[in-house]
Amino acid sequence: MRRRHPLQAGWRRWRGVQRAIRQVVFLTIGTAAMLAGSIGGAALTLDYFRAIGTSWTRLHRDVLTGRVSQWRAPEWMQGSGEPFSPIMLVMFSVLGGVVLSAGLTHWKRWMLIPAWLGLWNVVVFLPLMTHKAVVLFERVCAWVLSAGPVYVPRGSGGDFTGTYDLAAASMYSIAPFAFGMLGGSLARRLSAMNARRRWIKRRRWLRRRRESR
Amino acid sequence: MSDMANERDARAGVTGGGAGVDERVSVLVGDRLCVSCGFNLAGQSVVREPHYRMLIVRCPECATAASLQEYPVLGKWANRWGGVLAAGMILLTLLLALGTAGTIFGMSYAVSRVASKPLTDLIAKEHSAWAKASRETQNSSQMERATAALAVARAEAEAATAAAAAEPGSAELKARADAAALSLSQAEQRITTLQVTIDQQVQWQTYYDTSWVSIDWLAQQDTGDLIGRARAEGSKHLSAAFSLWLLLACIVFALGVLWGVVMLHARARRMALVCVVILAIAAVFAAIQRAGGGVGTTIMGTTQMELTSDVATRMLGVLPLALSAGLAALPLFLGMISGRPLARLYVRLVLPPRLRGPLATLWIADGLLPPSAR
Structure with a gap:
């Protein structure tokens, strides 16, 4: 059995660790970037929807009742780029599907969709949860000090319609995300085929070298 | 093998x-x-x-x-590289400690600034009222003097003009009338200038009187009374300070997770010790910051002024800062404790089984079975 020099063995081990860390880091960054892009696209689209008199939460109702025909872009929006913001949502959702599907090969395919929805909604509901925590803290303070509410934060009434709208947008992102998953699977297959081709080539080269000795 | x-x-x-x-x-x-x-x-x-x-x-x-066969390391370079790597690891740990302590100190300082906002507002209000009253007194006396000078100049000009009109051929009287008219015009100009200056002061006082505090005025104040009154007004910005502290807690928790992974063989007791060391470094940062205090002073006219927020933070002392930094040790310690379990969970989530092997140290360090490759 061929023995490797300890330095070489160490170097190979380090390469293995590096490969693992690289996947952890790049998958995290890639997912975060695609998620941020998708949510950003959904937020821009929400602005557009509000301008034309609808929203993500009302969208399905408008489509079902045929109110879509009444949508009119305001005059100030003529020639602006807002109508194209859904493209951003679609593009980043597709890329998100590609990244997650290609990276999380050990996951069940269908699990990726709830994971995407979960991540999306955690990000979207974070301000709401922080707000609730602050209000709770304030109430606890008031209770400890045996006084009335010491300070009512701005917007404590809870105008979180934007949050709910973006949460609804996550449902619409499923379709492009699933499409991206198909792309990711395809990319993985192509990559595996390529790796196999390279391995066969290397194996032949190794055999030739062994036989020539 | x-x-x-x-x-x-x-x-x-x-x-x-x-x-x-x-x-x-x-x-x-x-x-x-x-x-x-x-x-x-x-x-x-x-x-x-x-x-x-x-x-x-x-x-x-x-x-x-x-x-499996172990090989003796014959060359010297393996040990040398090992030494370099160990030194790099120590350096990394030191930098991480400084970064964590800096984060805790910086964000705790920000929390203390937000927590001292009621006192800052009270000082700004009191100082603004005092500055406005003293300025009005000063301005009205200046205006009174200028108005009196104008009345005198006007009387002199009228008298000189009358005298020159009574004796039209006198060059001396004409020159005196011209000089009196010039004095009158200068007195009128002075009043106009004074009025403009007062208007400008009124415009600027809104900013300066609330942002900057005269040190002379401050010396006359009863600090305890100011703090007591600020407290009586209620913990107006407690929620804002808590929001900021929540952010600090999240960041420090993430740093704690990093610490938990870096200190692979450390157990809870050693982690607690590291927390204490990091807090000590943060305390050193705070001491350096306090020793270099008085940065926010300026001189306006003849008065030395200090930033209101600096004054309020200094009056409240180290308690808000120490409280925030001390409480930050909790999420840091929790992050350290849960660091490796979280890292293991994340590795399981993100890496396919075959790639987990190189990171088996995360399991072995805690005496757990290495992750399966299939």
């Missing part, structure tokens, strides 16, 4: 001894075929067989033991 994921762990296992059947010490990385059945042993656990205490990998298909 030298492709162990963690040869160091294996070596430690050799010296450590210990009884037990098939003590697992590492995981095999790389493709190795079983000599008996040809099964790929990649991902199998490296175990210490109980009889001779030798390190082996057992084939899961035919149970044939494949031996």
Whole structure:
């Protein structure tokens, strides 16, 4: 059995660790970037929807009742780029599907969709949860000090319609995300085929070298 | 067979001894075929067989033991590189400690600034009222003097004009009338200038009187009384300070997770010690910041002024800062404790089984079974 020099063995081990860390880091960054892009696209689209008199939460109702025909872009929006913001949502959702599907090969395919929805909604509901925590803290303070509410934060009434709208947008992102998953699977297959081709080539080269000795 | 994921762990296992059947010490990385059945042993656990205490990998298909061999390190470079890596690790840990302490200090300082906002507002209000009153007194006296001077100049001009009109041929009287008219015009100009200056002062006082505090005025104030009144107004910005502290807690927790992974073999007691060391470094930062205080002073006219927020923060002392930093030790410690379990969970989520082997140290460090490769 061929023995490797300890330095070489160490170097190979380090390469293995590096490969693992690289996947952890790049998958995290890639997912975060695609998620941020998708949510950003959904937020821009929400602005557009509000301008034309609808929203993500009302969208399905408008489509079902045929109110879509009444949508009119305001005059100030003529020639602006807002109508194209859904493209951003679609593009980043597709890329998100590609990244997650290609990276999380050990996951069940269908699990990726709830994971995407979960991540999306955690990000979207974070301000709401922080707000609730602050209000709770304030109430606890008031209770400890045996006084009335010491300070009512701005917007404590809870105008979180934007949050709910973006949460609804996550449902619409499923379709492009699933499409991206198909792309990711395809990319993985192509990559595996390529790796196999390279391995066969290397194996032949190794055999030739062994036989020539 | 030298492709162990963690040869160091294996070596430690050799010296450590210990009884037990098939003590697992590492995981095999790389493709190795079983000599008996040809099964790929990649991902199998490296175990210490109980009889001779030798390190082996057992084939899961035919149970044939494949031996592992340790090689003596003959060259000097392995030790040298080891030294360099150890020094790099120490440097990294030091930088991480400084970064964590800096984060805790910086954000706690921001929390203390927000917490001192009621006092800042009260000082700004009191100082603004005082500055406005004293300025009005000063301005009205200046205006009174200027108005009196204008009345005198006007009377003199009228008298000189009348005298020059009574004696039209007198060049001396005409010159006196011209001089009086010039004085009158200058007095009128002075009033106009004074009015403009007062208007400008009124415009600026809104900003300066609330943002900057006269040190002379401050010396006359009863600090305890100011703090008491600010407290009586209620903890107006407690929620804002808590929001900021929540952010600090989240960041510090994330840093704690990083610490938990960096200190692979540390247990809770050593982690608590590291928390104390980090808090001590943050305290040093705070001491340096306090020693270099008085940066926010300026001189306006003849008065030395200090930033209101600096004054309020200084009056409240170190308590808000110390409280925020002290409480930040909790999420830091929690992050350290949960660091490796969270890292293991994340590795399981993100990496396919075959890639987990190189990170088996995360499991072995806590005495757990290395992750399976399949």
